[in-house]
Amino acid sequence: MSNEKIITTGDGSHSILSPVYGEQYHSTFGAIQESMHIFIKAGFKKAAEHKKRLNILEMGTGTGLNLILTFKHQNDATINYTGIEAFPPSGETLKRLNYPEKLQLREDILLKIYRDNSGNLNKSFKYNILISTLQEADLPQNLFDVVYFDAFSPEIQPELWGREIFQKISDSMVSGGILTTYSSKGIVKRALKASGFDVEKLPGPPGKREFLRAVKL
Numbered sequence: 001m002s003n004e005k006i007i008t009t010g011d012g013s014h015s016i017l018s019p020v021y022g023e024q025y026h027s028t029f030g031a032i033q034e035s036m037h038i039f040i041k042a043g044f045k046k047a048a049e050h051k052k053r054l055n056i057l058e059m060g061t062g063t064g065l066n067l068i069l070t071f072k073h074q075n076d077a078t079i080n081y082t083g084i085e086a087f088p089p090s091g092e093t094l095k096r097l098n099y100p101e102k103l104q105l106r107e108d109i110l111l112k113i114y115r116d117n118s119g120n121l122n123k124s125f126k127y128n129i130l131i132s133t134l135q136e137a138d139l140p141q142n143l144f145d146v147v148y149f150d151a152f153s154p155e156i157q158p159e160l161w162g163r164e165i166f167q168k169i170s171d172s173m174v175s176g177g178i179l180t181t182y183s184s185k186g187i188v189k190r191a192l193k194a195s196g197f198d199v200e201k202l203p204g205p206p207g208k209r210e211f212l213r214a215v216k217l
């Protein structure tokens with residue numbers, strides 16, 4: 001029996017409380033609402049204004065919510081989605097999450113994604129989840145157009161929010177590529193700038209004043 005605790009957030013969508021890190025995977029104000037605001041609208045949709053074939057990287061795929069939201073909002077884009085996740089949620093937890101119901105997707109979609117680890121959700125949406133830490137993952141150079149940076153907070157995982165990690169991510173991105181993240185902390189902004197990004201603060205979703213969008217120079 002998994003000791004991951006499922007909680008219901010303000011918009012009625014679920015999130016997980018991590019037994020290892022003691023932190024929630026999403027905002028208590030609304031998991032779907034937060035993901036839509038920070039990753040889908042400010043990241044994916046923004047990039048899709050100019051480019052229809054997109055390579056997307058997600059750091060911390062967790063429940064798979066950002067992956068299935070991207071799929072749901074794919075429209076006419078062709079997507080190649082890479083997720084990195086060191087500690088996938090248990091099958092038992094994935095089965096109970098209410099995202100498929102909320103997003104009107106097939107009910108076993110999250111289980112399928114983690115069971116197969118790679119495949120197609122349709123003919124123009126390919127995914128591959130690397131079960132690895134970001135530190136150990138071998139990333140391609142100069143490939144990603146969009147990065148969803150969704151680690152636990154800098155207070156909990158300071159090792160993931162510094163210059164070394166952002167340089168690794170930056171090297172894996174194309175020039176003009178967009179990274180979004182929910183943290184707007186000064187140390188994060190400075191580490192991103194030092195790793196070759198132009199960084200802006202944008203108004204956050206309910207419950208969060210600001211978040212960061214960074215464009216690789």
Ligand SMILES: C[S@@+](CC[C@H](N)C(=O)[O-])C[C@H]1O[C@@H](n2cnc3c(N)ncnc32)[C@H](O)[C@@H]1O
Pocket residue numbers: 024025026035059060061062063064065066084085086087088132133134135150151152157160
């Ligand atoms: C804030 S949660 C991500 C939430 C996820 N995007 C979602 O929508 O469910 C952070 C995720 O990063 C994963 N993680 C923690 N340390 C990691 C590391 N060093 N490398 C890769 N993944 C890591 C955790 O297991 C967790 O799933």
